[in-house]
Amino acid sequence: MTAQNTRLGIWLMIVTTVVFALQDGISRHLAAEYNVLMVVMIRYWFFAAFVVTLATRQAGGVRAAARTEQPVLQAFRAVLLVAEICIMVTAFVLLGLVESHAVFTCYPLLIAALSGPVLGEKVGWRRWCAIGVGFVGVLIILQPSGGVFAVEALVPLAAAFGFALYGLLTRYAARKDSAQTSFFWTGTVGAVAITAVGVWGWEPMSAPDWGWMGALCVTGALGHYLLIKCYEVAEASAVQPFAYLQLVWGAMLGVSVFGEQIRWNVALGAALVVAAGIFTLWRAQVAAARAR
Template sequence: MTRAVTAQSNNVPAGIALMIAATIVFALQDGISRHLAGSYNTWMVVMIRYWFFAAFVLSVAARAPGGLRAAARTEQPLLQAFRGVLLAGEICVAVYGFTLLGLIDSLAVFICYPLLVAALSGPVLGESVGWRRWAAIGVGFVGVLIILRPSGGVFDPAAVVPLVSAFMFALYGLLTRYAARRDSTATSFFWTGVVGAAFLTGFGLYHWQPMTAPDWGWMVLLCVSGAFGHWLLIRCYEVAEASAVQPFAYFHLVWAAILGITVFGETIRLNVALGAALVVGAGLFTLWRERRKG
């Protein structure tokens, strides 16, 4: 009994280390995705990645008590299926955004998703959002506008792609919270992987392209890093409270910026740096308010 309690203790330093490690893996994953999607169809790249993810999910479920039958059991199959399709589609949109805008600009916009979660938590989950959090949301979206830098009142369509990705990911997160009221984490994880793989297969096979041997090596690394990143994140939330480690998820932008500059020759424009600072600051304030409220 003592060992079980220790395993569930709130070890914040270990949680922070795991979160930072996860952000490094996810940034690497973004870089590989950008490389592959620059040469091959996005649907195909994400499909192969999801095949590995689905295999990982099925292997985890098969080893758990009750096996695959217990993992798949749900009273809300339509909701779970929609979650799976939504996340698969969001990843395709995000990867496509990398090919249009690069890692730095795409992720600078995408990091507004915690603000979208806060803004949508009322209509989706019925949670109350106070004026302080609404103010933070407003500041964050001013930051997004600075990043997008609309010219003549018209947005660059390419710049909206990561914003759409952020909205889809925020909605996915809220629906995951909603599903958790009646389903276990294992069930949601199972449906996310299996439904996402099935959905993407229908599009990915149609857009299949021959891949070179070196790029197959990158694809294998992408698949392994995806599973490893999820494991790090799950382990992170097992050893520490989410509210304590979530602010360190913003390191994802730091690593992606380093990768974008050193590998892809990207630059950090002043408006992107200023806008991202506003978005991150607003996001941290929102997390702090949520923790105090909790």
């Protein structure tokens, strides 16, 4: 991978985090006014159409994209991601963007912690120490003695756990299936699953909010497209640390648009979580280089 491609990948990741932060802000607005399941369902309809369109442009078309030896695993991944998105959007309404993102940022640490029992990967003592530091950061954010801590604070933590498990299962599926196949199943099966429950929560939507819904669909598809391009031109280990910028953009939106506040414990805890996460990514890169 050339330095130029790595730089391009970094810029693509930065733009991706901006797009996803905008998506989160729009989701927060719509979910505060309408049924969360309906909002996610309409977003997924557009996402499924985007996935199918991409598949038709690949060699072998839709049939090749859908071909898999592990349909149960792929379907479970898709449903898990839908559930995680619904939980996270609910967290935006309950806690706001700042605190939800601060807690959710621990998902790379959860991936590292679960990679041993789920994938059989070895996690060294340095990464375990980083994981421990990261979860101290989560405790600082949650403030068990008071402050932000409430049942609602566990909602983004549940979303982080769901997304971490989704990421691990995606890596497990990659042992037999291509990224194209996993992406196809994520979009199509996810759309079917959320429609089965979301259609019952349908509510009339105002004309301006239909405009916001259109923006949500576009930012969702654009964000995934940029992420795909990012990983095409640069190694994941080189660009992944920049994914934490979504916390920054999300916090800026939360403060400037929704009138949220950044508590000292949230800022301190998030800094610890991000530092631990970046260290964990670096140690994983070192371990992979030694294995090669």
